[in-house]
Each structure stands twice: as structure tokens, then as C-alpha cells.
Amino acid sequence: MDITVIGGTGEEGFGLTLRLAKAGEHVIIGSRSEEKGQTVAAKAREILGASAAVDGTTNEKAAEQGDVVFVTVPFAGQADIYRAIKDHVAEGKVVVDCTSPLATAVGGRAWQVVRPWHGSAVEQAKALVPKANFVAAFHTVSGEQLRALERPMDSDVFVCGKDPAAKAIVGGLIEEIPNLRWVDAGDLTMARIAETMTALLVSVNRTYKLHDAGFRVTGRDAWGKPGS
């Protein structure tokens, strides 16, 4: 599969790029600048070895090329990114929004959030690009932990979306990352809660002087696709 990571030059996106490419996926890093995209892709290949399939290009081209498009950008730039890629996203394409509406977007604190007009960051994205098949995920997964390839992940991913098939596709990618699990958290509106949980983790990290607190969901030994 061709996986696009817009914001793949940032910590979370670069970590996701490394993990997915390490699992054997072809990852296309999207960046505002084609040159920066290519530079960061080269850095990923340097880390992973020459056999890794990582390319870099513009956000627009990356949005066209990926079968699944991850968007991992700060909330302050999220709407602009979606406006930029809007005409480059095919009808029904699975787009995974990873944005948390942290108050840093408006000069506030990272353990506080703002409330997007549409309810959540992903619903704002959906309003801007209605033709995409949106899934929200990865809000509570530490970018630092994703980047530390030698360390096993210790976190569950909350996956929200309307379309069970899209969630299963994204879930399949999550399952390729060792020790990462996914929990179907419900429809897209549940991102109103899942997105804010990032801020709770920031607060916990701050209190305990950590960088990579995460959540595991208890109650079942395995999660993943409901009914499986």
C-alpha cells in the first residue's frame, strides 16, 4: 500500500513514517516544500536502511499518491493544510486525521484545549474536505516513542470514524507496528473526546516529568476489529 504522511517532517509524522516503512509499507512524506519532503525522506531511509521505501514530495502530490493519507500537523495549521490538499484528495479516500486541538494553537497551554466549532478537529477537517472518508486516530500516541524504533510501543490507539471498513484499514496499519493495538472508539464525533485526551497526557507528562505517557484500555486481552 502507498501511505502518505502529511506533516511527516514533524515528530509524530516522522515517527509514524519510520514505523510504517519499517513494517514494509511505501511511505510518501508530504511537506510544504518538495525539497524538505525529500530531505526528510532521505533521513528516514538513512535510519531504516536502503531497502526502506520512503519518498518525499509536496503535500498536494502526496495527497494524490497515497491510498491512505495521514495528516499529522499542529491544529494551528490544520485548516490551511486541508484547503491546500482538498482538490488532490479523491472521492472516498481514507484520510486519517491525527490532530488534537491543543490550546497552543492560540498561544495557550499544551495541557488545555480549544473547542473547534464543528466539535472536533477531525469534524472541522470533514467540513473542509467532505468527500474524504475520515478516520481520527493516533492522538494519544507519543511521537517520541514512535521515533524510538528500538523501544517497543506501549500504547493503544483510539480509532474514531463513521465507516467500519475505513477503521479496519487504518487498524490493519496500526497492527503492523509491534505492540501497538487499536480500539474502535465509535463514530467520528467520539474524536471530540479522544482528541482532548492528548492534553490529559501532556498534563500527566508534566506532573511526572515524562515524555511518553500513554493509555492502554483494559477489559479485554485483545482489541482491534469489533466482533473479531
Add this chain to the structure above:
Amino acid sequence: MDITVIGGTGEEGFGLTLRLAKAGEHVIIGSRSEEKGQTVAAKAREILGASAAVDGTTNEKAAEQGDVVFVTVPFAGQADIYRAIKDHVAEGKVVVDCTSPLATAVGGRAWQVVRPWHGSAVEQAKALVPKANFVAAFHTVSGEQLRALERPMDSDVFVCGKDPAAKAIVGGLIEEIPNLRWVDAGDLTMARIAETMTALLVSVNRTYKLHDAGFRVTGRDAWGKPGS
């Protein structure tokens, strides 16, 4: 210590009563009706054995008697309860609000929330009883699991509050319940997030046909009092 559980006749409150009394605490169940409080206290003693110290009385008397007062009531009745006990809560008493503002309070769904004017249910409580020393906790701990005394707990408690000493007192009680841990989630306003996480668990329970999904926080082997 004398521990009051207002709403101790409900599932969450009764579970908390059983667990704290089993740990050796004296628990006073508060109820609108003194008789109902006493009946439910007798039921707790029946479950725990005659040595258990559980009494039942009115909410008002229970609020006076407890050194720490837990309030475990549905959001729809929360404000009325605080108005009722307001004059019976001593200045500075530690009050642990466990309310989640689920949309069921207004006829909506349990996996959806309403947004209290003050930001969170506990901040609404604080506005009604400003003299109490509020802590918010237990939103994401299954009442069913609390009641099932033979089963070990498998959940972390998010504890929010302004006063570290009050959080440590509540944390000490949590640590008396085997296998339950507490995580300091920050100041009282962080309950704006922690309270809504109940709804996310309801969604997960609904999707996977469970009753007792919970959260564990990863990133440290032990949590509890920060800096310890």
C-alpha cells in the same frame, strides 16, 4: 477515617463503599432517605461480614460526619445534592466529586456528554459549595468492577484537583483498593477532560459488548503521588 459516600446506594457508590469498607475504613452511606441509607448499609455489611463498618443515614448527616466525602450521583441530580449538603460541609473538607456529565442527564446518550457552564461537573460543584476542597476522581472506574469484590481491579483512577495534599489523601484511599492505581491528572480544570472519558468507555463497552472497559496509563511502572 470516616468516609462518606453520597450516592452510596447507586452502583458506583455502592461498589466504592464495599471496597473502602473491605479495606477497613468506616463508610457512611448518604441517601435522600435515612431508611434507604440504612437498608443499603445493612446490605453492605451482609456482603462484607459483620466486622465491616458501614452505616447509612441522610445525605446531610453523612456530609457532616465524613472526613472525606465522595459524591457519586448522576449528573442530572448533582446540583440538587450539593445544594442540599452545602450547609453541612465544613470549611476545607475534602469532597471527591465522581460525576461525569453524560448526555443521559438530558435524555441523550451515555456515550455523549453535555458541557457544564463551569467547564466540568466538579467545577459546577465547586461553584455551589466554594468552601469545600474539591478533588475529581473515579470517572473511568467501572461500578460493576468495584462491586465484584472477588475480581481484582484493572484500572487507573485519574485524580484532578488544586490541592496536592487533598489529592494525596484521596490517593491514599485509592491505594487501599487492591490493584487500583491513581494518576495525578493535574488541577481541577483537567476534569473537563477526565469526566468525558467515561463516555468514551461507554462507547467502547457498547462496541465490544462489555461492561467494564477501563484505562491504564503507561509510561511508568508506578504512579501515585508525584515525586514519590
